[in-house]
Amino acid sequence: MAEISAALVRELREKSGAGMMDCKKALTETNGNVEEAIDWLRKKGLAAAAKKAGRVAAEGLVGVATNGTKGAIVEINAETDFVARNEQFQAMVRNITEIALKGTDSVDALKTAQYDNANTVEGEITRLIATIGENMNLRRTQSLSVSQGVISSYIHNATAPGLGKIGVLVALESAAPADKLNELGKKIAMHIAAANPLALTVEEVDPTALERERTVLIEQARATGRPEEIIQKMVEGRVRKFYEEVVLLEQTFVLDGQSRVSDVVDQASKELGSPIKLAGYVKYTLGEGIEKEESDFAAEVAAQASGTR
Structure with a gap:
């Protein structure tokens, strides 16, 4: 079994938001695999749903x-x-x-x-x-x-x-006129910066990510003790919600908090008189997915001081 270090527990805690003891248990159950531990916590309702992008470390x-x-x-x-x-x-x-x-x-x-x-x-x-x-x-x-x-x-x-x-x-x-398209494009780009979509369309969602999400949702639904046919309906509803969270065209436009992004594009097409x-x-x-070595500044200073004596 992999050694569950304090650094590994801290990493999982930062990514999941779960408690320290829950993180340690999750890592023990998954042999130290952080991504599997996140899923384990989610199935138990102990972690926030959503994969977090890699921490900016460069x-x-x-x-x-x-x-x-x-x-x-x-x-x-x-x-x-x-x-x-x-x-x-x-x-x-x-x-x-x-x-x-x-x-x-x-x-x-x-x-x-x-x-x-x-x-x-x-x-x-x-x-x-x-x-x-x-x-x-x-x-x-x-x-x-x-x-x-x-x-x-x-x-x-x-x-x-x-x-x-x-x-x-x-x-x-x-x-449509380039200046008007640029106005729309910048607004959508601002939305993307804030909403962090994973795919442009439902069809482009990574099948592995979808299957992983569906597995977690099934476990969560079964924990309610409801009949299997009800569980399947619950899962399908939650999958649709997943698409609304991660697919750009399905997301709620952050600039108005109401419209879907696809509807914003359709409305602009009508206003400009040309399909968009x-x-x-x-x-x-910047730096997403890069691990940055953590250093203890106080320890470094102490080590340098002891070395000069």
């Missing part, structure tokens, strides 16, 4: 750039938030995002793209590492495009124009 910047029917988003990490406020670093992230906008839709392709007359993108990152003295990493990039319409963007709590910790791109296909299709989106949250 610094740097997310950059977005758009040009009419094209858009690109890039994440470049650094060791400290101090670097994210450095004008040289900001300029580099902005420039690399503009390079990505030209059509380099993979990290490898972007790294080998020409940055300036002297360096490739990878070479420029290496140069700045030497200049600033912190490790940096081009972590990911993605682009969106439409044949007709716009790619809109939004940066939440922008550090500088087009740069911040949360970036969103939204693709709208339509013959929400064709895609991308959301990057």
Whole structure:
């Protein structure tokens, strides 16, 4: 059986919101698997429903750039938030995002793209590492495009124009005026930043995630002691509720708190006199899914002090 360390219990507690003893029991029951332990807690009604995105554990910047029917988003990490406020670093992230906008839709392709007359993108990152003295990493990039319409963007709590910790791109296909589409696209991008959808449509929901959710819901429903046919109806109702929580087009639009996102798009189509299709989106949250080594600052200071005696 895996050793259940205090750090593992703390991680589960932070992700689930459950009590310490419940977390320890859940980890014991699941042999130290945190994700299975979250499901175990949920089945017992001890944890909040919802998968939480990975904690932001890396610094740097997310950059977005758009040009009419094209858009690109890039994440470049650094060791400290101090670097994210450095004008040289900001300029580099902005420039690399503009390079990505030209059509380099993979990290490898972007790294080998020409940055300036002297360096490739990878070479420029290496140069700045030497200049600033912190490790940096081009972590990911993605682009969106439409044949007709716009790619809109939004940066939440922008550090500088087009740069911040949360970036969103939204693709709208339509013959409607670009300025009106951009207004709609920015609102939807703001919604995405707040609501964190997992898929654009019901059909695009990850089957593994859906099956995992259904398993938890069945266990919760059976705990009520009701007949099997009632349980099935309860589960189907809760699955529909799950879709409303995680599917972009099914979510309640955060800007009015009433309409579904799909209804907002339909209403805009009527007002602008042209069909509008929400064709895609991308959301990057800085550092999501990266584990950051925790340090005990007081212990470090004490160790350094003892070493100087």
